Amino acid sequence: MIVLFLLDGWGVAPAGETNAITAAKTPTFLNLIKEYPVALLNPGSKSLNARYLTLGSGQEIADENIESKITLSAVISAAGLKQVKIAETEMFAALTHFFNGHHEYRLPGEDWKIISSTIGSKKAKLSLTLRRTVREIISTIGSEEAPAFLAAAIPYLDLTAAGGDFSENKKAVETIDKVLKDIFLAVSAKNGILIITAAGGNMEKTRNLVTDLPDISLTANPVPLLIVGSEFKGRTIGLADPLASDLSSLTPAGTLADLAPTILKIMKLDKPAEMTGKSLI
16 A cells, blocks of 8 residues: 655755744654655746646646646556545645646546535635545554555645744644554555655745745755565665755755656556656655
């Protein structure tokens, strides 16, 4: 079982007064990057939807209006394997429509689970929606008919950053770190592989130092890629580990287009010739 956990908002940059990622206490994340392969991916400066197109298609796509018939989801479906996509309302289109190359409907063997970010007619608290999403992810991982591939998108960091409160931003990062531990334990119990990355950063640059105003825009900073599983423990991607757990010391090993080929390599499925990305394994 492969679980792709997309922590949008988790970018990589040197420590600084605007970097909520490095300011927060993240013991789970730091332990994982010490034990398992970690690399950086360059997301480019394209829109969020174009980044999800790139993630799902294994090709560099800068225009979110471009369709892609060759996608990770399509290859998994053609192999007769079950897959599930889980996202809350704000990220549902990105993880289904765009990740699947503008495909409008579920593929054979694919299921979509949307977590509503509202209660009745009111907006639910971000923390409540996060808990509901995580509960659904863990339930799906632990089910008797667990899918071969599960992808989940978490916008909690992005949405919290919009508030512009640095203290709250740090708390949000620490909350995600605790959630990450729960997901890691659930995947480990099934002897699966957890892949952690993001479509883009946000929390590593929360304020514009020139204007002194909150900076809530998607960044072009690198994002982490972790491959967590018993068969990968102690291995590296490339030749170097981060110095003193500082991911900003690494040079990006690839781009978002390399995610799909990497997952296909792990799943022992052939990469279509149309995928221009490369496996980082």
